Amino acid sequence: MVAVLVIMTAGALLGYFLRKQPKIVMINDKLIMLAVFGLLFLMGVAIGSNPTIIQKLPVLGAQALLIAVVGIAGSVVAGSVVYYFFFHKKY
Template identity: 40%
Template sequence: MFTIIGTMFTGIILGYVFRNLNILKKTEKTISYTIILLLFIMGVSVGSNDRIIENIGTFGWQAAIIAFSATCGSILAAWLVLTMFFQKGESHEG
């Protein structure tokens, strides 16, 4: 877990340092395709796992509940950030 978080923060730091390079500006277009490819590969991995396929009914409901909860939490957080920081013409200072 620390390796993944460390890799992410290293990427953030390098992206910030080299943000003015043209090649980094071009990578923004490929990010969506990379995420789609990763999701496809993950789907193939899940589909080839007999244990998961045999228990898809149980895992499916748990996954649906977790996905629904995560989506609701993300919408709530986005709404809070929007109302607290991005409303024009309003001051939120005490």
């Protein structure tokens, strides 16, 4: 855990000192996207090679769909409440 914090702190300090170098920032953005795509691919490989997950995919998919729908509905309700109480014009 300490190693992770040290590496993260070192990266933050390096980013702070290199933030005014547009070429380095642009290259860094591309490298970050490449790393994210690589990690997503490897996660897909790990999931696809796990027979337990593949067998339970219909149940997991249904649960994921339910969580997504409830999350969206809750966000819409919360947004409506916030809009009504803070931004609704009262005539």
